[in-house]
Amino acid sequence: MSNDFNFQAFLIEEPLYSSIEFNTLNPSIILNILFCINDNDSYNKFNVIKSYCPCCEKEAVFISKDTDTEVLNRIGLKARSISEGKSSIEYDLSELNDVGIFIREFICPYKQKDQAHNQIFVFRISENRIIKIGQWPSLAEISNIEIKKYRKFNNDLYVEFNRAIGLAAHGIGIGSFTYLRRIIEKYIVNQKLRELIEEHKITEDQVRNSDFKEKLKILNDASPAFLTSNSKIYSVLSKGIHDLSEDECRVIFPILKSAIEIILDEHIANIEKNKKEEFIKRELNKL
Numbered sequence: 353m354s355n356d357f358n359f360q361a362f363l364i365e366e367p368l369y370s371s372i373e374f375n376t377l378n379p380s381i382i383l384n385i386l387f388c389i390n391d392n393d394s395y396n397k398f399n400v401i402k403s404y405c406p407c408c409e410k411e412a413v414f415i416s417k418d419t420d421t422e423v424l425n426r427i428g429l430k431a432r433s434i435s436e437g438k439s440s441i442e443y444d445l446s447e448l449n450d451v452g453i454f455i456r457e458f459i460c461p462y463k464q465k466d467q468a469h470n471q472i473f474v475f476r477i478s479e480n481r482i483i484k485i486g487q488w489p490s491l492a493e494i495s496n497i498e499i500k501k502y503r504k505f506n507n508d509l510y511v512e513f514n515r516a517i518g519l520a521a522h523g524i525g526i527g528s529f530t531y532l533r534r535i536i537e538k539y540i541v542n543q544k545l546r547e548l549i550e551e552h553k554i555t556e557d558q559v560r561n562s563d564f565k566e567k568l569k570i571l572n573d574a575s576p577a578f579l580t581s582n583s584k585i586y587s588v589l590s591k592g593i594h595d596l597s598e599d600e601c602r603v604i605f606p607i608l609k610s611a612i613e614i615i616l617d618e619h620i621a622n623i624e625k626n627k628k629e630e631f632i633k634r635e636l637n638k639l
Contacts, residue, residue, distance in 0.1 A: 525601025
């Protein structure tokens with residue numbers, strides 16, 4: 353069992369229906385995921401999250417509200433009755449399966465009395481697994497800050513990226529992969545190929561019957577280096593659309609989302625670099 357658990361990522365990055373097996377975590381970690389008692393050092397390990405508030409339109413450190421201790425007391429009492437004579441309290445975690453639903457609520461520091469700003473996460477305990485079954489605001493709304501910068505670059509790209517995140521948040525993995533693949537094809541590779549054709553550096557015949565790998569070879573240094581050196585990204589997206597299950601796509605989605613962000617960031621940086629170079633060339637020619 354491990355103490356290494358990223359509570360922040362589980363709440364605001366992992367899509368709905370992501371789950372954690374009890375046997376992969378220490379009991380104290382499991383209890384801290386489900387309970388928060390701010391005046392008790394044993395149950396406030398995960399009492400804050402850094403998240404984006406859609407109402408305030410900015411990032412904030414949200415503070416957890418205290419949770420109901422009735423269940424915690426119940427499972428502790430049962431454990432003590434099973435193993436009397438021990439000085440420390442042990443908890444019978446199997447009892448959590450009978451309780452079923454747990455809720456964690458976090459308060460926005462900017463609007464502490466306005467519940468519309470709160471962030472709520474709902475967990476279902478089933479067969480010794482913690483499953484994230486609900487959250488408010490949605491993952492797509494919380495993730496907005498991460499991809500908002502792409503709106504200025506291309507609003508259509510931003511809309512499709514946001515749609516991919518929204519689908520993944522609702523457990524629709526295959527559909528989310530479709531949008532991620534479209535982003536690479538439509539806004540990165542095909543766009544750059546059209547530019548090279550217009551500049552007469554390549555011909556339409558070179559591109560017409562080429563598959564994705566061949567297109568990357570045609571682009572050569574004109575495509576983002578991260579995409580060229582990690583062409584497997586496209587293969588995994590295609591495999592997800594055609595062969596993988598919804599659950600398999602959902603698990604892989606966060607990795608591919610981050611990969612797309614790296615590719616887009618590099619692509620945009622290259623565009624800005626080229627613009628600056630063109631400007632400097634023009635200005636130098638005037639001297």
